[in-house]
Amino acid sequence: xxxxxxxxxxxxxxxxxxxxxxxxxxxxxxxxxxxxxxxxxxxxxxxxxxxxxxxxxxxxxxxxxxxxxxxxxxxxxxxxxxxxxxxxxxxxxxxxxxxxxxxxxxxxxxxxxxxxxxxxxxxxxxxxxxxxxxxxxxxxxxxxxxxxxxxxxxxxxxxxxxxxxxxxxxxxxxxxxxxxxxxxxxxxxxxxxxxxxxxxxxxxxxxxxxxxxxxxxxxxxxxxxxxxxxxxxxxxxxxxxxxxxxxxxxxxxxxxxxxxxxxxxxxxxxxxxxxxxxxxxxxxxxxxxxxxxxxxxxxxxxxxxxxxxxxxxxxxxxxxxxxxxxxxxxxxxxxxxxxxxxxxxxxxxxxxxxxxxxxxxxxxxxxxxxxxxxxxxxxxxxxxxxxxxxxxxxxxxx
Amino acid sequence: xxxxxxxxxxxxxxxxxxxxxxxxxxxxxxxxxxxxxxxxxxxxxxxxxxxxxxxxxxxxxxxxxxxxxxxxxxxxxxxxxxxxxxxxxxxxxxxxxxxxxxxxxxxxxxxxxxxxxxxxxxxxxxxxxxxxxxxxxxxxxxxxxxxxxxxxxxxxxxxxxxxxxxxxxxxxxxxxxxxxxxxxxxxxxxxxxxxxxxxxxxxxxxxxxxxxxxxxxxxxxxxxxxxxxxxxxxxxxxxxxxxxxxxxxxxxxxxxxxxxxxxxxxxxxxxxxxxxxxxxxxxxxxxxxxxxxxxxxxxxxxxxxxxxxxxxxxxxxxxxxxxxxxxxxxxxxxxxxxxxxxxxxxxxxxxxxxxxxxxxxxxxxxxxxxxxxxxxx
Numbered sequence: 001x002x003x004x005x006x007x008x009x010x011x012x013x014x015x016x017x018x019x020x021x022x023x024x025x026x027x028x029x030x031x032x033x034x035x036x037x038x039x040x041x042x043x044x045x046x047x048x049x050x051x052x053x054x055x056x057x058x059x060x061x062x063x064x065x066x067x068x069x070x071x072x073x074x075x076x077x078x079x080x081x082x083x084x085x086x087x088x089x090x091x092x093x094x095x096x097x098x099x100x101x102x103x104x105x106x107x108x109x110x111x112x113x114x115x116x117x118x119x120x121x122x123x124x125x126x127x128x129x130x131x132x133x134x135x136x137x138x139x140x141x142x143x144x145x146x147x148x149x150x151x152x153x154x155x156x157x158x159x160x161x162x163x164x165x166x167x168x169x170x171x172x173x174x175x176x177x178x179x180x181x182x183x184x185x186x187x188x189x190x191x192x193x194x195x196x197x198x199x200x201x202x203x204x205x206x207x208x209x210x211x212x213x214x215x216x217x218x219x220x221x222x223x224x225x226x227x228x229x230x231x232x233x234x235x236x237x238x239x240x241x242x243x244x245x246x247x248x249x250x251x252x253x254x255x256x257x258x259x260x261x262x263x264x265x266x267x268x269x270x271x272x273x274x275x276x277x278x279x280x281x282x283x284x285x286x287x288x289x290x291x292x293x294x295x296x297x298x299x300x301x302x303x304x305x306x307x308x309x310x311x312x313x314x315x316x317x318x319x320x321x322x323x324x325x326x327x328x329x330x331x332x333x334x335x336x337x338x339x340x341x342x343x344x345x346x347x348x349x350x351x352x353x354x355x356x357x358x359x360x361x362x363x364x365x366x367x368x369x370x371x372x373x374x375x376x377x378x379x380x381x382x383x384x385x386x387x388x389x390x391x392x393x394x395x396x397x398x
Numbered sequence: 399x400x401x402x403x404x405x406x407x408x409x410x411x412x413x414x415x416x417x418x419x420x421x422x423x424x425x426x427x428x429x430x431x432x433x434x435x436x437x438x439x440x441x442x443x444x445x446x447x448x449x450x451x452x453x454x455x456x457x458x459x460x461x462x463x464x465x466x467x468x469x470x471x472x473x474x475x476x477x478x479x480x481x482x483x484x485x486x487x488x489x490x491x492x493x494x495x496x497x498x499x500x501x502x503x504x505x506x507x508x509x510x511x512x513x514x515x516x517x518x519x520x521x522x523x524x525x526x527x528x529x530x531x532x533x534x535x536x537x538x539x540x541x542x543x544x545x546x547x548x549x550x551x552x553x554x555x556x557x558x559x560x561x562x563x564x565x566x567x568x569x570x571x572x573x574x575x576x577x578x579x580x581x582x583x584x585x586x587x588x589x590x591x592x593x594x595x596x597x598x599x600x601x602x603x604x605x606x607x608x609x610x611x612x613x614x615x616x617x618x619x620x621x622x623x624x625x626x627x628x629x630x631x632x633x634x635x636x637x638x639x640x641x642x643x644x645x646x647x648x649x650x651x652x653x654x655x656x657x658x659x660x661x662x663x664x665x666x667x668x669x670x671x672x673x674x675x676x677x678x679x680x681x682x683x684x685x686x687x688x689x690x691x692x693x694x695x696x697x698x699x700x701x702x703x704x705x706x707x708x709x710x711x712x713x714x715x716x717x718x719x720x721x722x723x724x725x726x727x728x729x730x731x732x733x734x735x736x737x738x739x740x741x742x743x744x745x746x747x748x749x750x751x752x753x754x755x756x757x758x759x760x761x762x763x764x765x766x767x768x769x770x771x772x773x774x775x
Contacts, residue, residue, distance in 0.1 A: 001466060002400055003699050009399070071399060282770045289773060290693075290714040297692030304401045318685050388681040389674075396657055396680055398671045 003300070005071070012072055016079045023048050024085055037086070039122065039164040046088040046119030055117050056093050063101045063109070064117045070303040081252030089161065092116035092123040096169045099187065099236050103228040112167070112189070124162040126170035126190070126214060127237070129155060134386050136171070137181040137234065141216060143172035143188055145223065150174075150188060152196075152219040158380075162199050162212040165192045170216075175231050187233035189225040196220070206369040207347050241382060242316065248381060249323030251296045257330045258289055264337045264363050275337060284336075288329055295322045314394035317387040324377035324384060331371040338364040401695065403470070406462065411470045413448050417441075418478035424744045427479060431601040437481055437559055446514030451488055459496055459508045465636060465701045469643040469694065476647025479751055481602045483519065483556030487511055489640045491518030491564040493633040494581055498621030507562070507583060519560035520637075521551035521607050522630065529764040531566070531630050533574045536609065538567035538582060545569070545582065545619070547590075547612040557605035558595040560586050565609070566630055569623050581626040582618045589613065600751040628705070635712040638759040639697040642719045645755045646694045649687050649726045652748040656680065656730045659745075663735075676733055683729050686722040693718045710772040713765035720755075720762040727752040 005013070025044045028037070049055035057073050059065030068076065080087055097116045100108055115121030132139040141154025152172055162168065168190045178184030190197070196219035201209045228236055262285060265276035275281050302315050335342045341360030346369075349358060378384040392398045403411070421441060430438055445451055454468040455461025468489055475484060492511050495504055510516030527533035536549025547567055554563070563584045571578025584591065590612035593605035621629050657680060660671035670676055697715035700708055727749040731738035734745050756762065 001403065001695060001699055003696075005399055279767075279770070283766055286766055286769045286773060287717070290717050290769065291689070293696060293711075293714050294689035294692045294718050297696050298688055300399060301401050301692060301695075304399065315688075318688060322685060322689065385678070388678045391681040391684060392677040395684060396677070398657075398660070398677055398680070 003297075005075070009071055009075060013075050013079065016076055017082075019052070019054075020079055020083050020085065023052075024083060028086055042086060042089065042161075042164070043119045043122070045086050049088065050118040055088050055119060056097060058094070059097065059101065063097075063113055070306045074300070074303055078252040081256050084253075084256065088119065089122070091125050091160070091165075091169075092121065095125060095240050096123050096189075099169070099227060099240050102239065103187075103236050107224070108189070108227065115166075121166045122161075122164050124159050124165035124168045124192070124214075126156040126159060126168045128158045130157050133158075134383050136237070137185070139171055139173060139185065141170065141172045142176070143170075143174050143186055143221075145174070146220075148223050149220045150223055150226070152188070152190070152216045152221060154216050156214040156216070157202070157211075159199070159212045159214045160210060162192070162214055163201065163209070165199075168192055168214070169227075171233055171237055174233075178231065182234040184231050185233040185237070186230050187227040187236045188221060189227065190219065190221050194219050194221060204373065205375075206372040207345065208369065208373065210373075248316070249295055249299050249319040250327055251292065251299055251323065254292055254323070254326050254330055255296075257327075257334070258285070258292060260363070261285060261288075261330060261334050261337060264334065267361070268337055268339060281333075281337070284333055288326065288333065291322070292326055295319070295326060298322070314390055317382075317390045317394075320381060321378075321384045321387045327377050328374050331367075331374045334363075335367045335371040338367045341365075342367045403466070407466060407470055410450070410453055410463070410467055411474065414445075414450055414471050414474040415477075417444065417448065418474050418480060422478035422480055424747075427481075427601070427747075431481060431597070435559070436597065436603040437483075439559075442482055442514050442517070445482070445484075446512065451484075451514055452512040454488060455492065455496060455508060455512065459504055460512050461508075465639060465698050468636070468640050469698045472640045472643040473647040473694075476644035476649075476751075477651050479601065479648065479747055483517060483559060485637055485640050485644075486520045486554075486556040487516075487518040487560075489637050490520035490522075490633055491562070493636050494520075494564045494620055494629060495583075497632055498581060498626075498629045502617070503583065503620065510562075516561050517556070517559050518562045518564055519554050519557040519605075519607075520633075521554045521557070521563045521565045522634070523552045523554070525550060525552045527552075529760045530574065531634060532576050532579055532627055534566060534568040534579060535573060536565070536567040538569050538580055538614075540569065540623075541613070543616045545580075545614050545616070547582065547584065547609040547614065549609050551607040551609075553598075553604050554593075554607045555598070555602060555604045557586075557593055557607055558603045562586060563591075563607065564620070566626065567609075571624075576627050578624050579626040579630065580623050581620040581629060582614055583620060584609070584612060584614055584618060598754070600754045601747065631705070632708070634759055635708055636701055638712050638716050639694070639701055641755055641758050642690075642694045642697055642715050645719050645723050645752060646687070646690050648748050648752055648755070649690060649722065652726055652730045652745065652752065653680070653683050653687055655745050655748070656683065656733050659734055659737075663737075670733070679729050679733065683726050686725050690719045690722045706772055710769060713760075713769040713772070716760060716765040717762050717769060720757075720765070723752040723756050 028041050028044055046055055054066060056064055057066040057068050057076055061067045093116060100112050127136060129139050129141060143150040143152050170188050170190050171185055172188055173184055174186040175184030196217045198215040200213045202211050202213060204210060262276060266274050268275040270278050299319055341364035344359060346365040450471055452461040453463045453471060488511060492508060495507050524535055538545040538547045565582045565584050567580055568578050569580040590610045592608045595605045598604050660676060661669055663670050693715035697712045700711035730745050731749050737743055738745055
């Protein structure tokens, strides 16, 4: 057993660190929370990485992947977390991309993969519906074949950042009479400029506009946009969800979050002493750090298994549950730590174009919205209850 | 970075695992802990013969390994709830001697431990000291070239089976000073040593050990006089990592037993394993176990690093594993229902051992405080 990185891996880390230092757009990181950013801001680093060939590190090399080992990808993630970079969005890179190169035909690969790599095409995911969340298979949006086209009707929801999207990948019911609900679903790529698509913002409890409803009314899509076989979409959807969960633990970002929390707790005062010296609060921080250590080693064990040829299996559910619980606790403690100045709604201050908020320390401004926003992590990507079901079935065999 | 074991380490695991499987089934254990002696000296001899008592020592001391070997062995001990004194004799006393002993002491005593002829107990805790290793009322007064030891050591695990003790005593300073702690080897049959022996709730044996004007020669001192605390801290950290490994083994069996039971036991006409609330509890038990395995590895790997790194990681592991031990133990009893309360099923014995491990070498709160002291600010 050895937790040290090899010399090659250390050299790789140095190379990555230098690249980020020299190439990350300096003005992005300080502009505030991610959902306040423009499309250009969100894509800037993606485009730089696309030119370097590093935007899709996990893809097979024949489709433009890097050939990095799982450990190298872990290092890549750590170094980006260290600088708090705005990483390429997962919808193209981690979700539809792998579906296209695994199940798509040559035309689809040629048409779509380059735009995902370069960051020129923004994708969104049309999975959830008002009546189909964790029970995704009960979705109702229909795609009816009409000559060379499908005609789509229905409503999707929780569609993240669809307001910026060029393309979407949608799960639609193509056979309403299939013996099981999973069996009549197809995976269809949709140009978001097609007539009949309406994207309506959903305002969330953190005050931001991150997700949307997408209404589909007689949307005519070429049948050539079908991925794989008709009615086999559930297979591709499950494949995609497994991909989505790997890397969801967020260890590196949480480590950075703990450091920030400690800085805040060192500055805030309680009974004339720094909050970090209060045994009650210090215990919560240490507990978080300890749980994060356990998660980190568990993730490294999973990576080591992956490197030895065991693909990401149901243990990704464990990483999802524990990782998101830690992310949530981190935001809880940060809100606790900032005290009074967690209360003002910084969005209510007049926007004079500057980042200088008139009151309280800078670190307090996003504490409450971030805490509110991060409640999503135990809900999305298959709720943590669903992850426990997966562990129960796939690992415990019940 | 890798989590693989060497061929030699895999052989250690195979050897100890086979021995425990073949000779330590639950009924045998029940008979052993109820017997007069409370352990199996013949098994100890077999362990020595298989080289297991040498496994954590370096080659120059007659062994072939280190902390990882101790971890592997204790994990298997935990699976079988073996009561034999591997931690007191090999990890604690052996550790004190290998890190602090003179070459003569190492040859004599480590040689005796490895051969199984000497069995050590580790007399470090005191009735009023709680987990503070420096809080010592036991004294050792210099008397010419000798020392005279007086004091009372609490709950000395394995003492009824011991031939020797490693004892901590104050040679100078106030009761809780960090300086002034010294470490000695004392033969159990030395003049003035007496014990009150008893069984522990988790099936082991222990003693209150009393030292009344026990005279030992200067050769009995391990390491430097007055500077024994860093040595004892290191040894206790190694023992903590080892007991974490034991907990991991016990948790594994507890989870498997609970899972099996949930498949067989029917209520409302269906196996209780089909109830989602119990499924999610067992998913949580699995996650607690996997996190514990990770922390056990981490603590073991960091044992040879600098003091602060070692302490921080050992404390993190003991916190996490103490919490997991409580959750898994209690959940296993709850899932077994009334049957979990009976002495008949093994699950109760695993629960009891896990509950005691929570407090061994420091409770969750103790290690949380140490972790805070090492990381805050």
